[in-house]
Amino acid sequence: MADLVEFGSAADAVQNVGDLLGVFAFAISGALLAVHKRFDLIGIVVLAVCTALGGGILRDVIIGETPPVAFDQWRYPLTATLAALLIFFWHPPRRFVRGPLDMADAVGLGIFCVTGTLSAYQHGFPAHSAAALGVVTAAGGGVIRDLLGGRTPSLLRPDEEVYAIPALIGAATTAALLHFDLYTYWAGALAGAGAFGVRVLALRLHWRAPMARPHRRRRGDDSPEVADPAGES
Amino acid sequence: MADLVEFGSAADAVQNVGDLLGVFAFAISGALLAVHKRFDLIGIVVLAVCTALGGGILRDVIIGETPPVAFDQWRYPLTATLAALLIFFWHPPRRFVRGPLDMADAVGLGIFCVTGTLSAYQHGFPAHSAAALGVVTAAGGGVIRDLLGGRTPSLLRPDEEVYAIPALIGAATTAALLHFDLYTYWAGALAGAGAFGVRVLALRLHWRAPMARPHRRRRGDDSPEVADPAGES
Amino acid sequence: MADLVEFGSAADAVQNVGDLLGVFAFAISGALLAVHKRFDLIGIVVLAVCTALGGGILRDVIIGETPPVAFDQWRYPLTATLAALLIFFWHPPRRFVRGPLDMADAVGLGIFCVTGTLSAYQHGFPAHSAAALGVVTAAGGGVIRDLLGGRTPSLLRPDEEVYAIPALIGAATTAALLHFDLYTYWAGALAGAGAFGVRVLALRLHWRAPMARPHRRRRGDDSPEVADPAGES
Numbered sequence: 001m002a003d004l005v006e007f008g009s010a011a012d013a014v015q016n017v018g019d020l021l022g023v024f025a026f027a028i029s030g031a032l033l034a035v036h037k038r039f040d041l042i043g044i045v046v047l048a049v050c051t052a053l054g055g056g057i058l059r060d061v062i063i064g065e066t067p068p069v070a071f072d073q074w075r076y077p078l079t080a081t082l083a084a085l086l087i088f089f090w091h092p093p094r095r096f097v098r099g100p101l102d103m104a105d106a107v108g109l110g111i112f113c114v115t116g117t118l119s120a121y122q123h124g125f126p127a128h129s130a131a132a133l134g135v136v137t138a139a140g141g142g143v144i145r146d147l148l149g150g151r152t153p154s155l156l157r158p159d160e161e162v163y164a165i166p167a168l169i170g171a172a173t174t175a176a177l178l179h180f181d182l183y184t185y186w187a188g189a190l191a192g193a194g195a196f197g198v199r200v201l202a203l204r205l206h207w208r209a210p211m212a213r214p215h216r217r218r219r220g221d222d223s224p225e226v227a228d229p230a231g232e233s
Numbered sequence: 234m235a236d237l238v239e240f241g242s243a244a245d246a247v248q249n250v251g252d253l254l255g256v257f258a259f260a261i262s263g264a265l266l267a268v269h270k271r272f273d274l275i276g277i278v279v280l281a282v283c284t285a286l287g288g289g290i291l292r293d294v295i296i297g298e299t300p301p302v303a304f305d306q307w308r309y310p311l312t313a314t315l316a317a318l319l320i321f322f323w324h325p326p327r328r329f330v331r332g333p334l335d336m337a338d339a340v341g342l343g344i345f346c347v348t349g350t351l352s353a354y355q356h357g358f359p360a361h362s363a364a365a366l367g368v369v370t371a372a373g374g375g376v377i378r379d380l381l382g383g384r385t386p387s388l389l390r391p392d393e394e395v396y397a398i399p400a401l402i403g404a405a406t407t408a409a410l411l412h413f414d415l416y417t418y419w420a421g422a423l424a425g426a427g428a429f430g431v432r433v434l435a436l437r438l439h440w441r442a443p444m445a446r447p448h449r450r451r452r453g454d455d456s457p458e459v460a461d462p463a464g465e466s
Numbered sequence: 467m468a469d470l471v472e473f474g475s476a477a478d479a480v481q482n483v484g485d486l487l488g489v490f491a492f493a494i495s496g497a498l499l500a501v502h503k504r505f506d507l508i509g510i511v512v513l514a515v516c517t518a519l520g521g522g523i524l525r526d527v528i529i530g531e532t533p534p535v536a537f538d539q540w541r542y543p544l545t546a547t548l549a550a551l552l553i554f555f556w557h558p559p560r561r562f563v564r565g566p567l568d569m570a571d572a573v574g575l576g577i578f579c580v581t582g583t584l585s586a587y588q589h590g591f592p593a594h595s596a597a598a599l600g601v602v603t604a605a606g607g608g609v610i611r612d613l614l615g616g617r618t619p620s621l622l623r624p625d626e627e628v629y630a631i632p633a634l635i636g637a638a639t640t641a642a643l644l645h646f647d648l649y650t651y652w653a654g655a656l657a658g659a660g661a662f663g664v665r666v667l668a669l670r671l672h673w674r675a676p677m678a679r680p681h682r683r684r685r686g687d688d689s690p691e692v693a694d695p696a697g698e699s
Contacts, residue, residue: 034622040675042630043622057528062290064299066530071595088678129304143381148609150618152383156267156276164275209273212321295523297532362537376614385616389500389509397508442506445554 015115018192019056020079022111026141027052027083028104033149034084036097041088048084049077050148052108055140059116059133063123102203105142105154109163110196113138113170114188118178127179134171138195139164161202162209170195248348251425252289253312255344259374260285260316261337266382267317269330274321281317282310283381285341288373292349292366296356335436338375338387342396343429346371346403347421351411360412367404371428372397394435395442403428481581484658485522486545488577492607493518493549494570499615500550502563507554514550515543516614518574521606525582525599529589568669571608571620575629576662579604579636580654584644593645600637604661605630627668628675636661 030051034044053070060068070076092100116137120130139155142163146153154160173191177183201207263284267277286303293301303309325333349370353363372388375396379386387393406424410416434440496517500510519536526534536542558566582603586596605621608629612619620626639657643649667673 035678037618037622038624038677039622040624040677042628042675043624044678046621046630061294061527062300062304064297064530067528067591067595067599071528071591071598074594077598091678125300125304128307129300132304132310133300147380147613148619148622152270153381155279156270156272156381158271158273158276162275164279209275211271211273212268212277212324294527295533295537297530358533358537361540362533365537365543366533380613385503386614388512389503389505389614391504391506391509395508397512442508444504444506445501445510445557 015118018111018189019115020075022108022115023052023056023076023079024083025104025111026055026108026145027080028087029101029108029142030080030145030149031084031087032091032097032101032104033145033151035087035091036094036101037149038094044088045081045084047145047148048087049080051141051145052080052083053077053141054144055112055116055137055142058140058144059120059137062133062136063120063125065123103200106166106196106199106203108141109138109167109199110170110192110194112141113167113195114174114192117171117174118183118188121175121178127175130178131168131171131175134174135164135167138167138171158208158211161199162207163199163202166195166198166202169198248351251344251422252348253308255341255348256285256289256309256312257316258337258344259288259341259378260313261320262334262341262375263313263378263382264317264320265324265330265334265337266378266384268320268324269327269334270382271327277321278314278317280378280381281320282313284374284378285313285316286310286374287377288345288349288370288375291373291377292353292370295366295369296353296358298356336433339399339429339432339436341374342371342400342432343403343425343427345374346400346428347407347425350404350407351416351421354408354411360408363411364401364404364408367407368397368400371400371404391441391444393441394432395440396432396435399428399431399435402431481584484577484654485581486541488574488581489518489522489542489545490549491570491577492521492574492611493546494553495567495574495608496546496611496615497550497553498557498563498567498570499611499617501553501557502560502567503615504560510554511547511550513611513614514553515546517607517611518546518549519543519607520610521578521582521603521608524606524610525586525603528599528602529586529591531589569666572632572662572665572669574607575604575633575665576636576658576660578607579633579661580640580658583637583640584649584654587641587644593641596644597634597637597641600640601630601633604633604637624674624677627665628673629665629668632661632664632668635664 027048030048031044033051034047037043039047053068053076056076057068057070060066060070091097113134115134117130117134119137120133121127125133143153143155146155154163170191173194174183174188177187177191260281263281264277266284267280270276272280286301286309289309290301290303293299293303324330346367350363350367352370353366354360358366376386376388379388387396403424406427407416407421410420410424493514496514497510499517500513503509505513519534519542522542523534523536526532526536557563579600581600583596583600585603586599587593591599609619609621612621621629636657639660640649640654643653643657
């Protein structure tokens with residue numbers, strides 16, 4: 001983002017601080033999953049770095065901004081590594097990891113759906129594409145974390161509270177603000193806080209999306225063991 | 234593909250209709266896997282969109298066509314979302330999902346191995362690279378679907394009928410037609426129908442590729458439980 | 467890499483031979499995992515090709531070198547396919563596959579952390595970014611192999627000897643040599659051999675990274691079955 005000077009250097013600094021906060025939060029979530037999975041020090045650092053930088057790298061590769069900023073500037077991997085070391089030395093017991101993991105993930109989600117949309121818009125994308133890229137930035141790191149860590153992505157899991165909706169809300173709000181030329185840092189911060197808030201409310205109140213209606217459920221008919229003739233691997 | 238006008242706008246329309254049909258078919262297959270996995274409404278939409286657009290995004294990123302068309306034009310994600318909603322409201326019982334899933338996947342495979350090859354060739358790639366990219370387009374969405382859905386990709390599974398071969402046949406035929414300047418829409422449609430047909434025949438007749446010869450098989454020697462000292466995850 | 471002529475064509479030939487050796491070694495490792503997983507002939511070829519070319523494609527996409535060399539030149543997929551066929555016809559019993567797999571992987575790791583760094587540096591990247599891309603090249607193929615094959619990546623597994631460290635050593639050494647203008651083919655070969663050697667020593671001597679300190683371990687407290695309330699997929 002070094003070349004995006006139209007907002008001025010002070011504004012850029014704010015933007016960069018936001019980005020680094022998002023990197024830090026996602027790195028914490030990756031490191032906590034690694035602790036939960038009993039990975040060792042290196043596994044913790046690697047999973048933290050991949051989670052923190054994955055969404056942004058995905059966005060930059062799709063935008064065509066090569067090399068991605070994460071490869072260009074020391075401070076991104078450094079921040080993620082520091083977060084991983086922090087968790088390595090100081091973390092809750094494995095059985096209580098999930099709450100902090102979800103919270104760190106929600107912070108990263110709130111920040112990245114705004115900065116991802118902003119970055120894409122500044123590269124000349126129309127508002128709706130920028131919003132889609134904001135969602136990719138916000139959700140991408142978590143999907144990479146979950147795939148590498150060997151669990152079904154939170155984005156998809158039915159036992160998981162709504163995840164895509166807050167990202168979409170934050171990204172769409174940011175894109176609308178930019179499109180109508182109403183974007184300010186405070187407005188962006190509000191959009192991010194809104195996305196974070198919706199995610200936290202969803203976690204607290206167990207908001208879930210509706211399930212597809214099962215057909216003619218009979219005794220034991222729909223249990224995975226019985227009804228899974230596809231024989232996954 | 235908006236800039237590829239050399240075939241004329243009527244021809245482009247045909248191409249676009251083909252592409253959208255492929256997107257629709259792959260989205261159906263992703264939504265059906267999501268239903269099978271008991272994902273909720275959002276999981277169904279997300280998996281459908283990732284399956285439908287994943288192969289094309291992969292191709293465009295590899296080609297260097299950024300942003301990928303899927304981020305540029307509303308109709309791609311919209312078509313995939315509509316397919317997901319259709320399946321959310323109307324789908325076979327979970328235990329009978331596999332047949333329709335395989336069929337939708339075969340339709341997408343047949344279409345994308347042709348349109349993927351065509352798109353790469355129109356971007357100036359030599360025929361053999363274009364064919365490789367056609368295979369990536371056709372197989373990529375399914376691999377992303379299966380990874381996100383937590384199963385071993387159909388492309389690899391030994392209990393799965395041959396999958397890569399029909400994609401290769403369709404892509405190589407299209408590339409050859411383009412190389413020798415024989416490509417017409419009818420020829421392309423035939424190549425796609427051929428790939429679809431080979432895949433359906435493989436499913437119906439249970440064509441499978443040969444297994445690697447096991448060594449000195451003894452009683453119980455090669456069972457996964459016993460012979461797996463590698464201790465996966 | 468066809469356009470990188472500053473080292474002269476003889477030097478390029480050496481570089482290319484190195485790259486192909488790395489492709490061959492990683493393809494062997496992918497094919498062996500496929501045999502271990504009881505994939506069929508097509509699964510073996512596909513996994514070998516994805517493992518062998520995945521790291522380089524990832525690097526090229528991140529660099530912005532599109533199309534990736536693997537799509538441009540026959541000899542890369544051809545070498546990988548030949549390695550797969552070799553393993554299809556001639557491989558150790560499944561239960562003894564892990565040693566050769568680790569060894570082939572170590573050869574690929576040693577080669578790719580050098581050639582990946584070199585390639586990024588030749589594209590004008592600063593030394594530290596080039597080293598990061600060398601690690602991505604060396605580790606990427608293995609991560610793709612393990613994800614497609616359905617196991618937690620070696621890069622992360624706690625029961626797996628240190629993997630990222632040798633790649634980092636080889637890439638950082640190469641980047642330092644290039645930065646201080648001391649790089650020669652012999653120096654590069656030494657850096658690669660060093661990375662290979664550290665990896666093999668780690669395997670032989672069971673070097674592992676430290677684990678995060680568990681909290682207040684009680685009887686059965688930290689066993690995955692009991693302490694995993696997160697309910698993965």
